[in-house]
Amino acid sequence: MSGGTSSIGDVSERITAADVVKVAKLARLDITPENLERTTAQLAGMLEHFADIDALDLDGVEPMTQPYPLQNVFREDVVLPSLDRAEVLAAAPAAEDGRFRVPPIMGLDG
């Protein structure tokens, strides 16, 4: 991970088609070659716009992760009804013996 001082203006200049391919793989999206150039250009355009916040002095500013601070939200430790298994599995593309059915995990893609 890079240091906290890197600016958006600096890193966004580096976004390339190879970066986009890598991000698509991380996001489990099957990006097509004809969309690659367009997606790269659109992402670069957005990141360029986002460099406006480089102008702000953010030293010592506490990151805000939630808008209404609540801590340690617990409920009573009692058994409550849960979702009906048959109803849940009925909504799945494939199910077998009370479980979700999927293709082999270790397949052609490794």
Place this chain on the structure above:
Amino acid sequence: MSDTTTADVAPLSAAQIASGVRSGTLKAVDVLEQHLGRIAAREGDVHAFNLVMADEARAAATAIDAAVAAGNDPGPLAGVPLALKDNMCTRGIPTTCSSKILEGWKPPYDATVVTKLAAAGAVTVGKTNLDEFAMGSSTENSAFGPTRNPLDLNRVPGGSSGGSAAAVAAGFASVSLGSDTGGSIRQPAALCGVVGVKPTYGYVSRYGLVAFASSLDQIGPFTGNVEDAALLMDIIGGHDAMDSTSIPEPQPSLMEAITHGVEGMRIGRITDLPRGADPDVVERLELAFEALQAAGATIVDVEVPAFGYGLTAYYLIAPSEASSNLARYDGVRYGMRVDAPDTNTMYSTTREAGFGEEVQRRIMLGTYALSAGYYDAYYGKALKVRRLIADDFDRAYTKADVLLTPTSPTVAFEFGSKGDDPLAMYLCDVYTIPTNLAGHPGMSVPYGTGQHGLPIGVQILAGTLGEPAMFRAGAALERSLA
């Protein structure tokens, strides 16, 4: 608006419908048939709905009339026709988020808001169209085709809750629910000429709302007037053990709040608000300030210096959260699957086929912003900007009780007019986004018309749990037009 199918003179408010049905002077089935009649006449043009639930609605309305006949009270929304944005779970009823990836999926449970509204006697007439997974500002990004603005079919209704706004504006439903992550209730409310409310984050349970950006999403009502919005808020608000981010503090009645005027209230004008609103929008906003002053409020100048950085912070934070939330659509547990010889290939082919272009763009942006080497420069920095914005608002709210801004920089725009540039569409939400980042409430109240005779909304903003003051100002604005 022309209405050729029903003979009703002025549409009744939700409060009037409920009052009439509870007292037996109105039949829920008659109210419903009026609304279904308008749907039959105009839904083909407007396309507000992904699903019209006529049979279920008729059964519910019949049951309500039977309850009244038996001497029972069906509740404060007795017989009120309701539309639900199609990203709220309804047990056994398809919930699509206007995405191919969830087409045909029937949730195994109801959202908390759905349970509460049914218990209050509301009659659900259908599930409304939206930008896929609530990502957009025009409802053009629906996998099932766009919704048209009932006031001008060549123009968008706004978004992402465009179907819910259009349903109320067209008289298909008396009230509806939407969700607002960056303006998705307030902006379409403004463009369709109805009231739209984004409550304080945590005011309304998100249980059963399909997640887009969890730290920003909030459910709220669309209504024809401010009183109906207060009525709905009093019913859907409140703590829910099923949503750990819902606020445990009690919420004062907004129906009570709107009985008070704005005498002595301080209305803030943001002097450093980003420019760019059309002249007709600015003119209506000025008239709104004058109306509140005439009603006894004081206008004060405030500064919110970080307001203009909201767009950047939002478009780093919301896609980051979305990239994580939407990881669950992998072809395993629900929705569609594209078969493949192994799971990894199945994930990527399913997601490529199931998600539309804008959703994929935001997943990519969010994944990039969270990826190793870029996290600090993008996501980490955006969270700090979020703090600056919230702190700036909090300072402004020491001087003012509420703030007034435009809701949308323009009136409803024509289809396709934002072209191929995602940023042009994102700028529609420049005035609504900062509120979501701060977690504060905001509402849009229709305030006259501008270019082409199209409606203009004024946005009222308040601090955390500032709904009573916000609603008082909203009611005063509405009264000033009467």
